[in-house]
Amino acid sequence: MTTTTPTRPEAQGIDGPDRQDDASTRGAWLVVMNREIVVRALNKTFLVGLLVSVGIIAALAAFMAWQGSKTDSFTVAVPAGDTVAAASVTAADAVPEEQGGGAELTVLEVPDDAAARAALTDGEADAWLHPEADSADGWVLTGEANPDSTLTRLLTAGVAQQTLEANAEAAGTTTAELTAGSTLSTDRLDGDAVDSQTLFFASFALALLFFIGALGSGQMIAGSVVEEKQSRLVEIMATAVPLRHLLAGKVLGSSVVALAQNVVFAAVGLAALSFTPTASILPSLSTSLVWFVLFFAVGFLGLAALYAVAGALASRTEDLQHTTTPMTMAIMGVYFLTFSASGTFETVLSYVPVANVVSMPVRVLSGDAAWWEPIVSLLILAAFAVVALLVSERAYRGALLQTGGRIGWKRALGAAG
């Protein structure tokens, strides 16, 4: 809809009723929003930050792909002719990846202890498996420093298996008879393929997306508000349009930019993931990301409004650090809590604004959330955003035209008529 704006001041009627002034300023927030988007999108710092972030995401995905394709390999020195030691290493090598193995173990026979030590110092061998001086006491795994933990775990099992076999034979039975009926396998009802490691990575990525988007865009809004306040531009604008139009334009404009930025990040991340071994989780991750974008869009509206107030409470750019502290702390808190949360705590967080922006999509990804849970959580977040917008509108009006030092929330809310 277009509003026909009288361009000749004479036509407006200086003493016209308030209805008329509403009509003449109706589209003002759109003008403000357009400027906010154009200025932000053309800002060099913003563009460079965007490119760097995209680069980091691509590099992370490449690292993950490399990690996934890489297998650990070890060379283990054993005393020449010690069949039990050699067999233990072979057994460890044979443990399949699903049972925590998948490493390549090679046997290196050494004639004596001195040769074994030399092999360790030269780096020819990663560890040296040899019987304790009194062989009844078991085995020793010597490394140049501490032996690798994966290797130790695999060899502990390997040695135990070999010893068990030898002891069983001595007792006139077999390992199979001794361990019959002791196998344990796992099964899951949901059939979801998202393992805990991927889930951790995904929650970390979502928390980071939220952190970068909310903090970066939030600071930009606060900065642009105080810029207008400090230069008294806002006084010129306040005589032209109602202040709430300024706030609405700013909040919407920066939300659009922040959201676009996150959509770019998410798209790049998904595209990069499709080249990695974790590509199988793409469908469930996409659903989760769609929820994340939705949650972010709603939650950021509230945060953006609060950041605009933080800008209005400051009198100079130098005050910003102080006035934005509560928001910065909240966002940092969300970041640290959400990517490490689990269990009941995570369930609670997935309903608390604005932590639910991260926690609920993570629970959707893990398959832990029922279909209605994200909807309820989103409604709670929307309620938070509405309250934040209403309170901010009042505080913004109250603080924006006050000059001289930092202003408190209480004074700002009290000053608005």
Add this chain to the structure above:
Amino acid sequence: MNNDSLEVRGLTRTFGDLTAVDDVSFTAPAGQLTGFVGGNGAGKTTTMRMIMGVLAPTAGEVLFGGEPVTRAGRRTFGYMPEERGLYPKQPVLDQLVYLARLRGIAAPKARAEVLDMLDRLGLAGRSKEHVEKLSLGNQQRVQIVAALMGTPRLLVLDEPFSGLDPAAVDGMVDLLAEHTARGVPVLFSSHQLDLVERLCERLVILKTGRVMADGAPADLQETGALRHRLVVDGDAGWVRGVPGVHAVDVDGPVALLEIADDGALQRLLAAAVERGVLRELTPLKPTLAQIYREVTA
């Protein structure tokens, strides 16, 4: 042609215990330049901010054309705030068009008008430059354009001449004259008394939030303590003995006098004629600077 005047009635603003503006009333008549004079902290800026609705008055009202000013009305006022600044990293033209659009002027019309005014202020070639690249004087001109665009019905300008060189002052005066010619009241504050004396048809002097004097400069000069210059043959020291005459300064045959009333004047004339030749007796009009010092003393 518009013939609406700005009228301020009983405007008061307190900040805590401090009364920054105290019952200020004056009129800025249509088509006239009204100078707003006063020292630092006299309340000029606070008054202007209340006129523009940027600050809510504690008491009093602002009328334009006899009616209380509304928001729609203020949209048609041109305003130049005290501390200057625009978006430092945005091109001149872009931000002026943005401000014009906020005032409801369509983008193409705003563009044309802004370019025309930039041209007249000698900034035609710099419309694409970032504001921070301009000199302070040029930034000031950009601010002036921001206030004057959109054919305003009232101009409220806080220190519009500060920082301008004489040529720019003349350019600015010409621009303002165009607006007064179409009947617009112009209220501007200044510290430069000589400039105010030269330009203003009306003057409001403020001190600690109160109006100390208000009227046409000529009228104010009439009401100020009138002095006379007396030149006689020989030494004028005898004037000290004439009742009702106060000698401010006597230097040989020339004396600077304050004469209480007509009777005293007659006595002075008689005494001068009695003593010899009376060369000169001239009433001296006080300069604005003198009036200012007197009323704000």
